[in-house]
Amino acid sequence: MIKFAVIGIGRMGFRHAYNLYMHHVTGAKLVAVCDISPDARKKAEKFKGVGIYEDYKDMCVKEKLDAVLIATPHYSHPEIAQYTIQKGINTLIEKPVSVTTKDAKELIQCAGKVPDIKVGVSFNQRSNRMYKYAKKLISSGKMGEIQRVNFTVTHWYRSQAYYDQGGWRATYVGEGGGCLINQCVHQIDALLNIIGMPNSVTATMHTRDRNIAVENDVTALLKYDNFECVFTASTHEIKGTNCLEIACDKGKLVIGPTVMKIYKHKSEKEVNATTKFGYGATPSFKSYKTYGFFTGLKDLAVGQQVRAIRAFVKEINGKGKQLATLEDGLNTMEIINGIYLSSWTEKEIALPIDDEQYALDLEHKKQSEINKSKEE
């Protein structure tokens, strides 16, 4: 039985704690929770027999923990994780792994010194069966070379009321960015998992119709060796879309939100070399099928967040693989930091980014946010 504690039992952490407490993760149990907020700790009293702490260090010393799940605001993830890893506790970190690539790299170094300890990032959307199947199809080569990718992520609607809840959200100081680092980090990770890392990013971002300091609208161009990907994200559209389209030489995948459409056809290069049709589609479709309706429903019913903990427990027990490693977390931060840098500097940013420059530019953003709030 893996003895788990959850650090930070706000919206997400409480759900994780509940899932562990209710034994939704076979082979794991909740033994302690920790939160700096008295209200959160009061709420946790319903977890009978579970230790409740204000200070995570105190908890790690007093409890015999096999694993912790960190579900605190973004900036604190690397600091808390470094502590728990050094204490020899397996550590699962909520997304994003950090706010900067610099912090993510330091964390990777720290984890490298304790190789027996498992450390991962809770990119729960990796358990989405459609994404898994898409990765398999693309990496098998059956779809041919990728020609073009579009990812439209406009379904995470957030009103002004959401932002007015305050706290750490929607500020560079508290969160390190807006919809990109918070909501869309999931899709950036899913994208990287399926098609890999680009060579550079060019991006613009805006704050539309909300009184917040950070972006709620992003358009980014990710350049790969032989194709490009347009990544569009917003949290202000009522009728949002969550659709990943990957056009390849021998077919096309249209993924989301609940079904994946798989088109397979002859190699476009071959068709083009031989066809007498000048316009429109040539009669070359080999097959069309949909995948995922029932698995999509199952995904919704079970809950991806539980599956992230289940996978982590399997990793600890040597019975399977966790969903995402620290290196996966770092890769998402390369893209995310790169997108911010590109929009701030109005330049194309080569990857990997310059860690120091990003950390410095972010500090400037935070400082001007602090100065502005003092003036108001």
Ligand SMILES: NC(=O)c1ccc[n+]([C@@H]2O[C@H](COP(=O)([O-])OP(=O)(O)OC[C@H]3O[C@@H](n4cnc5c(N)ncnc54)[C@H](O)[C@@H]3O)[C@@H](O)[C@H]2O)c1
């Ligand atoms: N995977 C997902 O689907 C998903 C969904 C929502 C949020 N998240 C992530 O979960 C994390 C938390 O988000 P949230 O919405 O639950 O935020 P939240 O503000 O509701 O909860 C954060 C909690 O952490 C506590 N906290 C802050 N610093 C602490 C510290 N040093 N020690 C102990 N407790 C501390 C706060 O008091 C608060 O109760 C974020 O990283 C967020 O991006 C993930």
